[in-house]
Amino acid sequence: MKRRTFLASTAATAAALSSPLYAAAKPHRVAIIGHTGRGNYGHGIDTVWLEFEQTKICGVADPNPTGLTQAQTRLKTSAGFQDYRKMLAQVQPDIVAICPRHVDQHHAMCLAAIDSGARGIYLEKPFCRTPREADEIKAACKSKNVKLAVAHRNRYHPALKAIDTMIASDQLGKILEIRGRGKGDRRGGAEDLWVLGTHVLDLVHYFGGKPLSCSAVLQQDGKRVTPADVITGNEGLGPLAGNALHARYQMEKGFPAYFDSIANDGTQNAGFGLQLIGSRGIISIRNDRFPLAHFVPGNPFLATDTPRPWIPITSAGPGKPEPLENLNHLVGHHIYLVQDLLTSIEQDRQPICGVQEAAMTVEMVNAVFASHVAGSRAVPIPLEERDNALASW
Numbered sequence: 001m002k003r004r005t006f007l008a009s010t011a012a013t014a015a016a017l018s019s020p021l022y023a024a025a026k027p028h029r030v031a032i033i034g035h036t037g038r039g040n041y042g043h044g045i046d047t048v049w050l051e052f053e054q055t056k057i058c059g060v061a062d063p064n065p066t067g068l069t070q071a072q073t074r075l076k077t078s079a080g081f082q083d084y085r086k087m088l089a090q091v092q093p094d095i096v097a098i099c100p101r102h103v104d105q106h107h108a109m110c111l112a113a114i115d116s117g118a119r120g121i122y123l124e125k126p127f128c129r130t131p132r133e134a135d136e137i138k139a140a141c142k143s144k145n146v147k148l149a150v151a152h153r154n155r156y157h158p159a160l161k162a163i164d165t166m167i168a169s170d171q172l173g174k175i176l177e178i179r180g181r182g183k184g185d186r187r188g189g190a191e192d193l194w195v196l197g198t199h200v201l202d203l204v205h206y207f208g209g210k211p212l213s214c215s216a217v218l219q220q221d222g223k224r225v226t227p228a229d230v231i232t233g234n235e236g237l238g239p240l241a242g243n244a245l246h247a248r249y250q251m252e253k254g255f256p257a258y259f260d261s262i263a264n265d266g267t268q269n270a271g272f273g274l275q276l277i278g279s280r281g282i283i284s285i286r287n288d289r290f291p292l293a294h295f296v297p298g299n300p301f302l303a304t305d306t307p308r309p310w311i312p313i314t315s316a317g318p319g320k321p322e323p324l325e326n327l328n329h330l331v332g333h334h335i336y337l338v339q340d341l342l343t344s345i346e347q348d349r350q351p352i353c354g355v356q357e358a359a360m361t362v363e364m365v366n367a368v369f370a371s372h373v374a375g376s377r378a379v380p381i382p383l384e385e386r387d388n389a390l391a392s393w
Helices: 001-009 010-018 047-051 065-075 086-090 105-113 132-143 158-166 190-195 197-208 327-332 334-348 354-373
Strands: 028-033 055-061 095-098 120-123 148-149 175-181 212-218 243-252 256-262 273-278 282-288 293-297 311-314
Touching: 001 158, 028 086, 028 105, 047 055, 047 065, 047 334, 055 065, 055 086, 086 105, 086 197, 095 105, 095 334, 105 132, 105 190, 132 354, 148 334, 148 354, 158 197, 158 256, 158 282, 158 293, 158 311, 175 197, 175 311, 190 197, 190 243, 190 256, 190 354, 197 212, 197 256, 197 354, 212 354, 311 327, 327 334
Parallel strands: 028 055, 028 095, 095 120, 120 148, 175 256
Antiparallel strands: 175 273, 212 243, 243 256, 273 282, 282 293, 293 311
């Protein structure tokens, strides 16, 4: 089955296929920004463009000469640059893919891409380091009408719509809370919150609405973090502290959401995701797994001598066969996400996970730091402090 048949499987992508984009003879020109040794090329954010007839890679930038040569071969382009600003000025792309995982580069790269006249940006997560950086990128995107999408892949998974239907039809009962966790590996705590937790927080935002406040505590080896524990984080994350954290958000829809991460928690990463806990059952979402979600029916607090099944939730609903072929590839390899970005440019609408959604994850991360510095009191969101509170503690 051809890719266009796959993409036509959902209403959203079927609508996208009818857009003027698909009648255009001239493909969108894509410039790739990587940085070998400092975030590299993300998780396939450079190569996804080769899968689309509507895009053409017109150049790649990487300050590492060896990495640049390898990228040119991989991306099938002769146009290589060691300075991404020179590339942007010379090739004048329609879309810029910002690939490095090291988040300290994202703010400058986004602003340079916007200034170059690009119409769209596809960006590796995390979005940026602080609400202040997010504010500046949002303002620049609005000023130039640039569509920016961040690679929070799980928000694009079609099973989310099936879960929405289950919630609307009261199959979950009253939602009592959301429980989210990071991977709980060696990065547990603040680093986990940034590099993996933003996937979880993005879905917390999706299901819970806007977070209104956050109260949190950071711990180092079981003790409350002090200013002496603050370090410079890996991957350009900025000030970090703590190998464990516990955060509570009050959500717009009336229930709380929690995020917890403990280094080396012994769960073999099985907790990475979130649970929607309702009076009639639990929906467990395991990020980046297939199937993405399971339904465990029954009152979660009521003892029973009957095993409770874990029922897979597909795009067709709980317990039904998955009708979409190659779904792992379409979600995991950014196909749905790039398709949505291309369509958002053509239809002049915001991407599904656009700059506002991305900025909210940055707000939620920084709210953890702000609350801890404030003695773990609940801090309102949006935050008054627009920089990382650990930086001036």
